[in-house]
Structures are given as C-alpha cells and as structure tokens.
Amino acid sequence: MKQLVPTDEALIARIRRHDNDALEQLVSRYEVRVYNLAYRMLGNREDAEDVLQDTFVNVVRGLDKFRGRSSFSTWLYRVAANAALTKIRKRSRREKSESEFLDDVYSVRETAHSGSLLTDWSSNPATRLLDEEAKNEMNRAIDDLPEIYRAVFVLRDVEGLPAAEVAEVLGLSVAAVKSRLHRARLYLRNRLSGYFTAE
Amino acid sequence: MDCQEIFEELSEYIDENLARQKCRELERHLETCHNCRVVVDTLRRTVALYHSMPDEEVPEDVRLRLHKIIRLKPEE
Structure with missing residues (x-):
C-alpha cells in the first residue's frame, strides 16, 4: 500500500x-x-x-x-x-554601492541609444553557455549584486519562489520585489553579455 | 512605446505578467527595434540559465553533523 x-x-x-x-x-x-x-x-x-x-x-x-x-x-x-x-x-569586503550598481544596470540603455548594435548571444550553443567556466562567471556575477538584490534574485529566479512569497520572506512589498528583481536581472544580463561576447 | 518605456517592462514581459494591450505595443516595438529585441532575448536567456543551474549537494559529513546537532533531547 x-x-x-x-x-x-x-x-x-x-x-x-x-x-x-x-x-x-x-x-x-x-x-x-x-x-x-x-x-x-x-x-x-x-x-x-x-x-x-x-x-x-x-x-x-x-x-x-x-x-x-x-x-x-x-x-x-x-x-x-x-x-x-x-x-x-x-564580511569586511566592500559591497557595490547602490549608485555604482544602478550605473551598471542602466549602462545597456545608454549603449542601446548610442546607435551601436548590441550582440545577441542568446542562441549560443548550450555547451558553451553551461560549461564550468561560464557557471563560475554566473556565480561571481551573483556575488557582485548588492545584498538585497541578491536575496530577491536568488529566491525568485534560482529557487523559483513566486514574487508574493519572496515579498513575504524578505518583508518587502511585491512592487519592491519586482523592481529589484528587474534590476538584478538586467545587471546579470550585462555581466553575462560581457562574458559571452568577449573575444 | 519607446525604448525607455520598454526597458522598464521587460521582466514583466518575460514573466508573462504584462496586460494584453501593453504586451501588444511592446511586441510591435520589438518587430522594428534590433537592440530592444537583443535585450529581451538575452534577458530571457540569462534568467533561464540561472534557473537551470544544478543544485549543490549538501556534503555528507555536513548533513550528518547537522542531524546530530539538532536532535531533540527527551527532557527538552
């Protein structure tokens, strides 16, 4: 039974x-x-x-x-x-300040507006995107997020919790979770773009 | 919708939380804007890559130590 x-x-x-x-x-x-x-x-x-x-x-x-x-x-x-x-x-390590972080987040918007064409790496072969070196870079990039962005991103996009539950866990509003998540994702996208499109 | 407005809505778009009308406007913009399309596709790929990261195993000695430490004593 x-x-x-x-x-x-x-x-x-x-x-x-x-x-x-x-x-x-x-x-x-x-x-x-x-x-x-x-x-x-x-x-x-x-x-x-x-x-x-x-x-x-x-x-x-x-x-x-x-x-x-x-x-x-x-x-x-x-x-x-x-x-x-x-x-x-x-930790004694200096965390990235909010303004440094936001400059990094929105740097892509400036590049996109400057007229130069962004490179699309989204269809790169999975073997390249998921090799050991790429995974290390992905972990380093999370580690460079300011702490509250890191907590939101890990709970939502790595652990897969719904936004409402992330809000409850961290004592934030759902709107704050969504806004921090968006910025964290943009930052990580920029980091991975730099890595995957480097010569 | 211009690139500036689009930029703030991209996470809601890839999470499929955007209202139908806004979604249609955004997709119309994507048809003609190469850079916004690249940002959407690479943002979506970034999220998927992190989501598919394999779990780290808890080392066996750490697991055993944890289970020993938290054991309840009868008089507790």
Missing part, C-alpha cells in the same frame, strides 16, 4: 511532542533548499554550511513561536535568508 507523505504541519505537531524521526524528515525535506539558497547568496561552501546549521538550530528553537500564519517553508526561507544576510553584513 502506498504510504502517505506527511505534511509539514503534521511533522511539526510530532516534533512538538519531541519526535526525532519527524524532525529528521522535516530537515531532510528542506536541507538542500536551505543549503543552495545560502550557497548562492554567499558564494562559498563554508559559509553556506554555517548558515544551514544556524537556520535549523534557530528553527528548532523557534518552533514553539511558529504560529502558522505563513507556511512553514516561507518561515524557513525567512530564517535562512536572514542568517545569510547577517553573514554577508559581517
């Missing part, structure tokens, strides 16, 4: 009764998602491992306070994104 997969809520109810099997199941269900969110936001495995651990320790400690107003996964993403943002803020 087919076994029913327990919902997050059912597992949480069992965890509240100190059921370690339920906790194992819940963590196994989400650990890859949390690890990948942290890895894309922080750009290295060591920091992603710390965030993975901090997130689940905080979730287990805070489970009594979780009232189910948002779904468990939204709450979990919020704890994980905050842990990753805290880690980014502790």
